[in-house]
Amino acid sequence: MKKEFIKSLIQSVTFVLIYSVLGYFYNEIDVSIIEYFKNELNKNLVVLGLMFILFFIGNYINRNKEITWETIFKKHKRE
Secondary structure (H helix, E strand, O other), rough: OOHHHHHHHHHHHHHHHHHHHHHHHHOOOOHHHHHHHOOOHHHHHHHHHHHHHHHHHHHHHEEEOOOOOHHHHOOOOOO
16 A cells, blocks of 8 residues: 555646646746746645546456556567
8 A cells, every 4th residue: 555655646646747847938928937837836745646646446356457558569469
């Protein structure tokens, strides 16, 4: 459970950072990036909470399975 919690926290923080930086550069705002983060703090906290819940549920469901590129693209043998 601790492993899923830490993994979900890292994933959600990474998602929100990427989301914020892309939002800043996509919208071409005339303020500095620090001011943009301050203005968007409430929205980013909500997104962080939602992403944490989604990532935690996904990580908890798949806690015994390791998802790799091999398992994603593995060809199933026909019987």
